[in-house]
Amino acid sequence: xxxxxxxxxxxxxxxxxxxxxxxxxxxxxxxxxxxxxxxxxxxxxxxxxxxxxxxxxxxxxxxxxxxxxxxxxxxxxxxxxxxxxxxxxxxxxxxxxxxxxxxxxxxxxxxxxxxxxxxxxxxxxxxxxxxxxxxxxxxxxxxxxxxxxxxxxxxxxxxxxxxxxxxxxxxxxxxxxxxxxxxxxxxxxxxxxxxxxxxxxxxxxxxxxxxxxxxxxxxxxxxxxxxxxxxxxxxxxxxxxxxxxxxxxxxxxxxxxxxxxxxxxxxxxxxxxxxxxxxxxxxxxxxxxxxxxxxxxxxxxxxxxxxxxxxxxxxxxxxxxxxx
Numbered sequence: 001x002x003x004x005x006x007x008x009x010x011x012x013x014x015x016x017x018x019x020x021x022x023x024x025x026x027x028x029x030x031x032x033x034x035x036x037x038x039x040x041x042x043x044x045x046x047x048x049x050x051x052x053x054x055x056x057x058x059x060x061x062x063x064x065x066x067x068x069x070x071x072x073x074x075x076x077x078x079x080x081x082x083x084x085x086x087x088x089x090x091x092x093x094x095x096x097x098x099x100x101x102x103x104x105x106x107x108x109x110x111x112x113x114x115x116x117x118x119x120x121x122x123x124x125x126x127x128x129x130x131x132x133x134x135x136x137x138x139x140x141x142x143x144x145x146x147x148x149x150x151x152x153x154x155x156x157x158x159x160x161x162x163x164x165x166x167x168x169x170x171x172x173x174x175x176x177x178x179x180x181x182x183x184x185x186x187x188x189x190x191x192x193x194x195x196x197x198x199x200x201x202x203x204x205x206x207x208x209x210x211x212x213x214x215x216x217x218x219x220x221x222x223x224x225x226x227x228x229x230x231x232x233x234x235x236x237x238x239x240x241x242x243x244x245x246x247x248x249x250x251x252x253x254x255x256x257x258x259x260x261x262x263x264x265x266x267x268x269x270x271x272x273x274x275x276x277x278x279x280x281x282x283x284x285x286x287x288x289x290x291x292x293x294x295x296x297x298x299x300x301x302x303x304x305x306x307x308x309x310x311x312x313x314x315x316x317x318x319x320x321x322x323x324x
Contacts, residue, residue: 024060026253028245030086031069033193035217039275040088040145040237041065043268047239047260054256059249071192073173079242080137086241088145092174094238097136098128102176103314104143107183107232107302108295113269115322116236117144121262122321139246141261143238146269148211148276149231152184153224155206159293161185161301170196170208175309180232181209183302197223211235212279213272221286228291230298239265 034040048061069075075087095102110116119125120143129140158164164185171181173190181188189205199205200223215221239261249257284290306312
């Protein structure tokens with residue numbers, strides 16, 4: 001946890017326009033690799049403002065965009081080390097500590113955001129969250145921050161997994177992502193998000209995969225020629241902070257912070273859905289070709305990923321929750 005001086009806290013409160021609020025007791029820095037106008041960035045700013053108001057200035061959330069606090073892995077490391085840091089992360093990164101969490105990024109699993117939101121509030125999922133706090137010192141405030149469907153970004157058109165043979169595709173460095181991209185036919189290449197643009201520009205990688213708002217926000221349309229709407233993974237992310245920061249909060253503030261995290265996760269997710277189609281229109285207007293594709297060959301290709309990563313039981317749990 002980071003405890004700021006009263007002078008710094010007062011400055012934060014004054015800048016927020018809450019001059020009558022009490023001096024802040026706890027400040028949590030939330031970082032993201034995305035741009036301020038990304039739905040996640042907008043959701044975090046709203047979350048910070050509402051937490052400040054609801055706690056009468058006793059809890060201050062500061063938001064840092066565009067990898068100012070490092071890439072996602074670095075921010076998670078800071079949080080685990082006890083720093084007053086948090087981030088929005090794909091849940092699969094957390095499967096290193098609780099393997100079952102990888103199911104949230106499993107290929108072609110959730111059809112809609114509503115399905116993911118429902119499972120993220122299920123008893124089974126929340127139990128994994130408690131395990132994460134014990135094993136890794138990380139607390140998931142909410143796991144319903146939806147960033148959109150991931151699509152293939154390539155230099156050449158693709159219509160089937162065979163077209164991805166030999167293609168070096170940037171992906172997230174978690175096993176479920178790596179094995180999904182490999183099963184789809186490409187060579188998975190994990191690198192930090194902030195390096196994707198230059199890596200594509202220099203030819204260090206041949207392709208990437210990303211959601212519409214991130215394609216636009218990172219200006220990847222300048223360095224790729226094709227977007228194929230594979231939608232292979234629904235990027236459902238979690239707002240995570242250090243357990244030290246969480247444990248420093250009063251029970252009242254814990255309730256406030258968690259409730260607002262869920263509420264603003266839904267707000268940010270709504271923006272994702274609203275802005276996604278417009279983002280793809282803008283990408284297409286830049287000259288990039290946007291293509292639909294028959295998904296069945298890709299769905300068939302990734303099925304072994306579930307057994308390979310021992311996620312068949314978790315997949316059944318998801319289906320059971322969604323059928324309730």
